[in-house]
Amino acid sequence: MDWFLDRQDRASASLLRREITAFLTRHTVDQAEEIDDAALIVAELLANAYDHGQGDIWVSLQWTEARPVLEVHDMGAAFTLPREAPSAEQSRGRGLWIVSRFSSELAVAAKRAGGKVVRSVLPVVRPLELTLDLPARRVSPLPALSEARPEGGFGRESFLRALVVQLSTAIEQQQGPEAAQRAIAQVAADIGGQMEQEYRDAVAAHEAPLEPAQIAECLIRLKAAIGGTFEVVEVTEDRLVFVNSDCPFGAAVRQSPSLCRMTSSVFGGIAARNVGSSAVTLEERIAMGDPQCRVVVHLGAAAAKAERAHRYSAAP
Known part of the structure; x- marks a missing residue:
């Protein structure tokens, strides 16, 4: 499942965190502590994208294996994950260090033509059968007004x-x-x-x-x-x-x-x-x-x- 997040709408990150947390809760059994850890990972990675990334933000949740994989894409530069807890004087890195403690796998990769993706394997396990029933997204892109023809209206392709x-x-x-x-x-x-x-x-x-x-x-x-x-x-x-x-x-x-x-x-x-x-x-x-x-x-x-x-x- 995939989402587009508007960088100007910070509230959408909180809504998406709740949606993903509710989804994980519906599809796991007796894993309350792990759900809390996963919710923390989602919150920190979204916050990192808003606070330190650039450009648009995309989020993907894939659950084809035992554990779900969360990916957060943006157009900012890649960075090195902290190997130890940041000191009190350091202005960033604390959230990612916390994520690394709870995630079974955390990685950052530069995208070939710019931007980066942060990938985390969330610490929950699904049952054998999975129903992808995440709540609906709210984005509804329509033809841009700039696509209107000089004689009026939109073309067939638009x-x-x-x-x-x-x-x-x-x-x-x-x-x-x-x-x-x-x-x-x-x-x-x-x-x-x-x-x-x-x-x-x-x-x-x-x-x-x-x-x-x-x-x-x-x-x-x-x-x-x-x-x-x-x-x-x-x-x-x-x-x-x-x-x-x-x-x-x-x-x-x-x-x-x-x-x-x-x-x-x-x-x-x-x-x-x-x-x-x-x-x-x-x-x-x-x-x-x-x-x-x-x-x-x-x-x-x-x-x-x-x-x-x-x-x-x-x-x-």
Whole structure:
């Protein structure tokens, strides 16, 4: 699950901390002390981003393994984590040192084209089944007034992009993020299936499963059709790697990063239908402040080893 936080709205950090804490509480059993520790980590990392970071802030919570992973992205410079408690004279570092005491893993990494991500493994363990039912976000990006045409009104692309973003947001607000993610995944699966059929007709590949190189070609073809600029940088039997410098959703995706699930579902669904199972890792995302997207599609047996990935399997 992903959120965009407005740096000018400090109150949104407190609201998000409560949302994440409530989510962790619903999905753990008899871990009150660990929940308190996790809430402290969330609060300190958000405060650090507001107090010492720069630019926009994005937050991601991934729970594909036993423990959830919290990531806080901003456009500030990376820093070195304190190895010991700061002295009373030091003006910063105390919060991060406290976080390091409670987190089973804490790391800071510079993003390739600027900015940083602080990643913490939270000290709670989920049950075997997990329902992603975080409360709804409040961001609802609409077409910018600067996109209006000289003759009046908005163009078709701006309108359709806003329609998709607003439908996703409305579902989250009315039915919760789980329903929104399921809707996005279902739409992406339907579109991906039709796009795959169009590709098969075009290359006369009607029956046999697509080879990895064909899957890559199919994915590039469908993304190019909607204005994406994806390129293939690696094709092996185990994985496909793509990069993209221009999101079809435009700048609005930075305020609605959950829309990345559309790309994940399309890519993962087509791959899984042809190799049995797949996993998609969104290593870099324009929606999280990166200058490009870097998407890795793990194929077949390699999918089981992928970390922090969306997983897909072929329908029976």
